[in-house]
Amino acid sequence: MSAITRDEVAHLARLSRLALADEELDHFAAQLDQIVGAVARVAEVAADDIPPSSHALPLTNVFRPDEVRRGLTPDQALSGAPAVEDDRFRVPRILGEEA
Amino acid sequence: MTELLRKTAAELGRLIGSREVSAVEVAQAHLDRIAEVEPKVNAFLHVDPDVTLAQARAVDDRIGAGERLGPLAGVPVAHKDVFTTTDMPTTAGSKILEGWRPPYDATVTGRLREAGLVILGKTNLDEFAMGSSTENSAYGPTRNPWDLSRIPGGSSGGSSASVAAYEAPLSTGTDTGGSIRQPAAVTGIVGMKPTYGGSSRYGLIAFASSLDTPGPFARNVLDAALLHEAFSGHDVMDSTSIHAEVPPVVEAARQADIAGLRVGVVKEFGGEGYQPGVLARFHEAVELLESLGAKVVEVSCPSFGYALPAYYLIAPSECSSNLARFDAMRYGLRIGDDGTRSAEEVMALTRAAGFGPEVKRRIMLGTYALSSGYYDAYYGQAQKVRTLISRDFDAAFHQVDVLVSPTTPTTAFPIGERADDPMAMYLADLCTIPTNLAGNAAISVPCGLADEDGLPVGLQIMAPVLGDDRCYRVGAAVERALEDRWGGPLLAKAPAL
Numbered sequence: 001m002s003a004i005t006r007d008e009v010a011h012l013a014r015l016s017r018l019a020l021a022d023e024e025l026d027h028f029a030a031q032l033d034q035i036v037g038a039v040a041r042v043a044e045v046a047a048d049d050i051p052p053s054s055h056a057l058p059l060t061n062v063f064r065p066d067e068v069r070r071g072l073t074p075d076q077a078l079s080g081a082p083a084v085e086d087d088r089f090r091v092p093r094i095l096g097e098e099a
Numbered sequence: 100m101t102e103l104l105r106k107t108a109a110e111l112g113r114l115i116g117s118r119e120v121s122a123v124e125v126a127q128a129h130l131d132r133i134a135e136v137e138p139k140v141n142a143f144l145h146v147d148p149d150v151t152l153a154q155a156r157a158v159d160d161r162i163g164a165g166e167r168l169g170p171l172a173g174v175p176v177a178h179k180d181v182f183t184t185t186d187m188p189t190t191a192g193s194k195i196l197e198g199w200r201p202p203y204d205a206t207v208t209g210r211l212r213e214a215g216l217v218i219l220g221k222t223n224l225d226e227f228a229m230g231s232s233t234e235n236s237a238y239g240p241t242r243n244p245w246d247l248s249r250i251p252g253g254s255s256g257g258s259s260a261s262v263a264a265y266e267a268p269l270s271t272g273t274d275t276g277g278s279i280r281q282p283a284a285v286t287g288i289v290g291m292k293p294t295y296g297g298s299s300r301y302g303l304i305a306f307a308s309s310l311d312t313p314g315p316f317a318r319n320v321l322d323a324a325l326l327h328e329a330f331s332g333h334d335v336m337d338s339t340s341i342h343a344e345v346p347p348v349v350e351a352a353r354q355a356d357i358a359g360l361r362v363g364v365v366k367e368f369g370g371e372g373y374q375p376g377v378l379a380r381f382h383e384a385v386e387l388l389e390s391l392g393a394k395v396v397e398v399s400c401p402s403f404g405y406a407l408p409a410y411y412l413i414a415p416s417e418c419s420s421n422l423a424r425f426d427a428m429r430y431g432l433r434i435g436d437d438g439t440r441s442a443e444e445v446m447a448l449t450r451a452a453g454f455g456p457e458v459k460r461r462i463m464l465g466t467y468a469l470s471s472g473y474y475d476a477y478y479g480q481a482q483k484v485r486t487l488i489s490r491d492f493d494a495a496f497h498q499v500d501v502l503v504s505p506t507t508p509t510t511a512f513p514i515g516e517r518a519d520d521p522m523a524m525y526l527a528d529l530c531t532i533p534t535n536l537a538g539n540a541a542i543s544v545p546c547g548l549a550d551e552d553g554l555p556v557g558l559q560i561m562a563p564v565l566g567d568d569r570c571y572r573v574g575a576a577v578e579r580a581l582e583d584r585w586g587g588p589l590l591a592k593a594p595a596l
Binding site: 016039040044051064091 | 431
């Protein structure tokens with residue numbers, strides 16, 4: 001049922017934001033192919049009329065009173081940041097440069 | 100080894116509470132032990148004696164001032180490095196979080212502090228708790244105190260090894276597919292996965308949010324129950340936290356009476372792929388339960404055979420989403436930000452450099468299982484299997500009070516043996532995964548040594564949702580009877596380090 005190709009792994013790596021080296025692509029292709037082949041066994045289960053479970057226990061919305069509570073200070077929130085500027089996270093450019 | 104190290108957590112708590120020994124003395128004895136054996140075991144990623152001794156002094160002061168603290172006040176605990184701690188780094192065993200100091204404490208951490216437990220350090224784990232051997236840590240493997248060439252289980256392998264090596268009387272773990280029970284089994288100690296939602300996930304670095312469950316490790320059942328009680332219970336900061344009282348686990352561990360209890364042996368666990376010495380000890384444990392007055396019957400759970408493949412679709416799917424937060428922007432590693440690259444390029448370079456191979460495999464597997472075109476066949480179908488597994492448990496618990504099985508199919512395997520064979524590694528969690536998918540409670544207690552290799556074997560006892568106390572009641576009864584037979588705890592048979 002499976003057959004994960006090197007190209008497919010390259011696509012998954014792009015979606016996953018993982019800049020993989022060429023040799024990693026080959027290695028992962030073989031391993032993911034084997035894993036997907038094994039987990040595909042779930043298809044053997046006749047479950048057409050079975051509802052899916054996303055959680056083990058029933059979930060309900062949980063609300064709390066809308067009260068002001070102390071959160072992290074700016075210094076605490078920025079304490080682990082790779083780069084900081086003017087009390088903000090400094091990040092690489094997120095938009096394409098204009099031509 | 101000083102006598103303090105051999106004492107149970109309950110005894111240490113009593114001695115400290117009555118001021119016969121100080122929390123500082125107890126902490127120092129364990130710090131000395133850590134300094135002595137860590138070069139061999141590598142259970143800890145971070146130890147800071149100054150921070151630990153300051154915590155111990157504070158507890159001594161509180162007791163000296165007449166404050167009434169819980170039964171574990173002053174008792175040291177090793178804390179899995181997947182719970183945030185403001186006074187120690189938190190890495191989840193990953194390079195992507197190397198040196199990170201969280202700005203807040205996990206709820207479990209906060210409750211350890213409130214109960215007066217003294218944190219000895221942060222323990223090693225498979226990166227982001229993904230693995231069964233602790234070999235996936237970015238900081239080197241932990242070694243099994245029974246045989247230093249073997250794995251201590253995983254992902255909570257630093258926590259299991261630290262307790263088995265007498266570096267700590269107690270430790271914390273998290274169990275997503277068996278990450279507490281399997282390490283406990285292969286190091287000859289007790290490990291408990293509470294009911295999902297019974298212990299808080301707030302400040303626990305997420306792997307698979309519908310499965311992750313914090314729980315205790317200890318060298319005996321009562322100590323595990325005391326730690327379970329200390330950090331469990333409803334938490335407003337966790338939206339999946341159960342609004343219910345903590346089951347009476349300590350009382351159950353003290354009671355240890357199983358006369359008339361109905362015990363089900365899961366038919367589907369056993370046979371091919373199981374080590375003969377593991378099955379031999381398991382069958383003896385079942386006979387022991389009968390001799391203690393339990394009524395033993397065989398129970399069939401036909402969907403359990405599909406639990407492993409369902410788990411390896413559900414857990415990676417959740418992980419691929421959860422680990423998207425490691426994006427090199429707000430905290431953790433950032434690679435390649437030289438002014439020429441976009442945020443997306445920096446993100447991809449950072450994640451490729453910061454994550455190890457197993458984490459990358461699982462992120463890509465989850466991304467695959469959730470892709471349009473594959474979703475129904477993989478993730479959707481796995482969720483249906485999850486429903487069937489819960490139904491199997493429901494049907495079984497109509498017939499019996501608890502279910503039993505071996506905790507793991509084999510004893511501890513050699514370091515390196517399965518390191519590059521993911522499917523072989525995944526089999527270590529064959530018997531533990533159904534409980535994670537259904538959210539119920541299960542414990543592993545030592546039940547002897549396998550004849551082939553002289554290594555520990557674990558008995559798994561599974562109970563219904565919020566039936567955690569049954570795990571402790573049965574576990575304590577088995578422990579009492581086996582320790583009578585052995586003339587002491589199983590761990591006394593471990594070679595000296």
